[in-house]
Amino acid sequence: MSKVLIQFAHPSHSKSNVQKTLEKYARKVKGVTFNDLYEHYPDLFIDVKREQQLLAKHDIVIFQHPFYWYSSPPILKQWQDLVLEYNWAYGPKGHALKGKKIFNAVSCGGGRDAYTSDGYNRFPVGQYLLPFNQTAYLCRMEYLPPFVVHETYTIEDYVLKAFGEQYAELLEALVNDRIDPAELAGVEYLNELFPH
Ligand SMILES: Cc1cc2nc3c(=O)[nH]c(=O)nc-3n(C[C@H](O)[C@H](O)[C@H](O)COP(=O)(O)O)c2cc1C
Numbered sequence: 001m002s003k004v005l006i007q008f009a010h011p012s013h014s015k016s017n018v019q020k021t022l023e024k025y026a027r028k029v030k031g032v033t034f035n036d037l038y039e040h041y042p043d044l045f046i047d048v049k050r051e052q053q054l055l056a057k058h059d060i061v062i063f064q065h066p067f068y069w070y071s072s073p074p075i076l077k078q079w080q081d082l083v084l085e086y087n088w089a090y091g092p093k094g095h096a097l098k099g100k101k102i103f104n105a106v107s108c109g110g111g112r113d114a115y116t117s118d119g120y121n122r123f124p125v126g127q128y129l130l131p132f133n134q135t136a137y138l139c140r141m142e143y144l145p146p147f148v149v150h151e152t153y154t155i156e157d158y159v160l161k162a163f164g165e166q167y168a169e170l171l172e173a174l175v176n177d178r179i180d181p182a183e184l185a186g187v188e189y190l191n192e193l194f195p196h
Pocket of ligand 1: 019020070071106110153
C-alpha cells in the first residue's frame, strides 16, 4: 500500500467547477491525504516543517491544480521555493524525497488539439510541465505523466463526472500499488490507463 498526498492549489475555490469535482472524488479515496494549500496558507506563509513532515509520511505526491498561464497558480511555486530545502530535498545530503513518485493533475481551458505543434498552444502539456519534471529529478523522485482534463469551459456535467471517476480509479490504483512502471512506457497522460 502507498500513501498518496494531494497538494491542491486553486486560488478561487468558490468559483471552481472542474477542480472542485476532482476534489470531491479524491476525498472519498481511502489512503489519500488532501492538503488544500490556499486554505492553509491564504497569505502564502507556508509552514515548511508541516509540509516537510507531510511529504515524509507519504509515498506519492500529486500537484492538483488548474493550468494558469501554462503553469500552476503561484502558491505551488512558493511551496517549492520554501519546502524543497537544500540538503533536505536535494543536494549531497538531500535524500528525504528519494524514490517517491510525483505528478501533476491539471485542468486546462484549451483542448488537447490546442496542445500540439499545429495548435495555438504549440507544445504538449508535458512540455509546459518540464520545470516540475526536472525539479522532481533533482529531488531524486520519479516523475509520472500528468492526469489532464481539457476543455474546461465547455465541459458537460456527465463528462466531468467521468473524469472524476477516472481520477478516483487512478488514486485507488496508486494506493494499492496496482500501477506497473512498465505500463507507463509511451503514456502521455495517466488518464490513458483507465479508459472510459
Ligand atoms: C489566470 C488564468 C490563467 C489561465 N491559463 C490557462 C492556460 O495557460 N492554459 C489553459 O489551457 N487554460 C488556462 N486557464 C483556464 C483554466 O485552466 C481553467 O479555467 C481551469 O482549469 C478550470 O478549472 P476550475 O473549474 O476548477 O477553475 C486559465 C485561467 C485563468 C483564470
